[in-house]
Amino acid sequence: MIILSAAQTRELDQATIDEQHLPPAALMERAATAFAHWFCGRLGPEEAGEILVLCGPGNNGGDGLAIALLLHQGNYAVRVALLPAGKYSADWLHARRHLPAAVPVAEITEGQLPEIPPATVVLDALFGTGLSRPLAGLPAALVAHLARAGGRVIAVDIPSGLFADAPQPADSAVVRARHTVSFGLPKLAFLLPQNADFVGEWHIEDIGLSTRFIAGAATYWHYTDARAVARALPARPKFSHKGTFGHALLLAGSRGKMGAAVLAAGACLRGGVGLLTAQIPSLGYDIFQISQPEAMCRPDPQADYLSELPDLQPYQAVGIGPGLGQHAASLAVLQQLLREAVASQTRPEPLPLIIDADALNLLGQHRELLALLPENTVLTPHPREFERLTEPARDDYHRLELLRDFAQTHRCLVVLKGAYTCLATPTGDLHFNSTGNPGMATGGSGDVLTGMLLALRAHAQLPAFEAVRLGVYAHGLAGDLAAAATGQAGLVAGDIVRHIGPALREHEQNVYPEIPFWPVRTNRSHGPK
Template sequence: MIILSAAQTRELDQATIDEQHLPSAALMERAATAFTRWFFGRLTQEEAGEILVLCGPGNNGGDGLAIAHLLHQGNYAVRVGLLPAGKYSADWQHNRRHLPTAVPVVEITEGQLPDILPGTAVIDALFGTGLTRPLTGLAVTLVAHLAQAKARVIAVDIPSGLFADAPQPLGSAVVRAQHTVSFGLPKLAFLLPQNADFVGEWHLEDIGLSTRFIEGAATYWHYTDAAAVAQTLPARPKFSHKGTFGHALLLAGSRGKMGAALLAAGACLRSGVGLLTAQIPSLGYGIFQISQPEAMCLPDPQTDFISELPDLKPYQAVGIGPGLSQNAASLAVFQQLLKEAVASKTRPKGLPLIIDADALNLLGQHRELLPLLPENTVLTPHPKEFERLTEPARDDYHRLELLRDFARTHRCLVVLKGAYTCLATPTGDLHFNSTGNPGMATGGSGDVLTGVLLALRAHAQLPAFEAVRLGVYAHGLAGDLAAAETGQAGLVAGDLVRHIGPALATLTARPAF
């Protein structure tokens, strides 16, 4: 699924109107119908109580008027507050004329703000994606009044005052919604942490927008849903053997951090790797062999950290970083790995690498190593680790610019972890992930992701981008499956490992019939 800019969204609406020979008011009616269908499924008349629909002068306000009409037809108690303006859109005027006289309507003024009792269901249809400047005047007063009322706010398409694809000026007025019901495609603004308090929980409703326009639209923003990764993982041939699915090497662990190595190894094994070898400090040898008997183990000569790099010839992919530590010996191993993983006759694109945790921190401390990254190296930073690789971001939008530039410059795949984990590609595309939940905000989740990606990058049949996108999605899906059992608060990283297999099973291609 793609993500469009605000300008492209308007073009999409027009393309839909032109292709389907619709009056523009008919498309507005579709949106209103989709919104009310969602609303009816959430709140009965008794639960909703009296509903206040706040309508601005443009097409978002026109949506609100149509919604008020449909709510009235559904026997909901509804009233409308109109934000006055010198000009109203044609479709606004159409829906105003058709609003039943039985629906109370009041024009809002500075001296006559609508009464809003705590808990009132308020539908925000003041301003939509066409907004190009911060709210001013009476609109600001109304937003503040709404915030003080402690109402239940549902935004139509986007919270009023929020830009769809750019940051707000600091301190500008934006409606804070508990739910946002949008149409067709997600907005970039929905996916960024700085907007979470405005957007609340967002929902997409289908209104039959032009598939031709969507398929031909040029954008580098994408949203990875189930359809994007369905059947990405090839079915296992009947005569497969352990060599079919790759031999991976994991460089991980140090004193006090052996758990990270164990989680990464367990996730790699559960993600279908054929063979796994782990180089770990010797203090962890016993517990590793007991906890992960399916893996081969190379104990390092050093007790507390890794100091040697094994021969890389047997391996199809290498993961480094979980629990590694940042001492000089581990840095030397990391440097040697980068130098030996470069392209060769047997590996034209270099040895696939997954770099995480302490290895990322070492890379941030020694940016002179960045040119050594083989093409399609996978980096998995959280925002703070990414900042160490680049620079502090002014806001979430600036961070996306830094992410995109970094991936293009270094020809790598960067997985910026968090809600809606964002995968940046060497071509400059950004892919936001749809799976996962706040229960995954727990120690070890990133180590599990490293193991998943390591297994999938060792898989010869999966191109780099497809392997990483699949791994990120499956990791989040494992979190969703685990949370359904444990609840979010009770989820630990080990639960993710247990659910990786079932998650991947839903994404595996079926054998040809």
């Protein structure tokens, strides 16, 4: 699924009207119907109580008026408050003409802001994606009044005052919604932490927008849903063996951090790798062999940290960083790995690398090593780790600019972890992930992601981008399955590991999907004589 700019969203609406030969206001009526269907499916007339619809003078206000009509017809107690303007959109005028007199309508003024009792459900249809400047004057006063009243706010398409694809000036007036019901495609603003208090929980409703326009739209923002990774995991042929699915090397662990190595190894094994070897400090040998008997273990000469890099020839992918620590000898291991992973006469392509945690912090302290990153290396920072690689971001939008520039400059794949983990590619595309939950905000969940990505990068049939996108999605899905079993508060990283298999199973290809089973003959009289 793609994400469009505000300008492209308006172009999409017009393309839909033109291609489908829609009469005036038809798209508005589709949006109103979709919103009303969503609303009525969650709150009945008695549960909702009084509903106040706040309508601006543009198309978003027209949506609000059309919604008010549909809710009135559904026996909801609806009243409407209108922002005055010198000019109203054609959709607004159409919807206003069709609103019956039985629906109370009041005009908003500075001296007469609408009464909003605390239990009121407020539908915010003041301003949509066409907003180009911060709210001021009466609209800003209305937003402040709404915040003081404390009603249950649901935004129509986008919270009023929020820009769809750019940051607002500090202290701008923006509606704070509990839910946002948007149409067709998500907005970039919905995916960024700084807007969470405005957007609340967001929902997308289909209104039949032009698939032709969407397919041809130029954008580098994408949203990874189940359809994007459907059947992304290649089928396992009948005569597969452990060598078929790659031999991975994990460089991890230090004194006090052996759990990170154990979790990453468990995730790699559950991620489907054929063979896994872990090089760990020798102090962790017993606990690693006991906890991960399916993996092979190479104890390092040093007891507390990693000090040497094994021969890389047997391996199809290498992961480094979970629990690594930042000892000078471990830095030397990282530097040697970067130098030896490049393409050579014996290796036509660079060795796939996944770099996480302390390995990222070592890169941040020694940025000259970034020039050694082999093409399509995978980095998995959280925001603070990413800042150490680049610079502090002014806001979430600036961070995306830094992310995109970093991935292009260093020809790597960067997985910026968060509520909507963002995968940046060497081509400059940004892919936001749709799975995961706040229960995954727990120590070790990042180590699990590293292990999963290591397994999938060792898989010869998966190109780099497809492997990483699938890994990020399946990691979040495993967290969702784990949360369903344990609850979010009780979720630990080991629960994510245990649900990797079921998460990946949803995206496995069938070996013979196109060949049905032969029917079994039960009546021998129809067989050969």
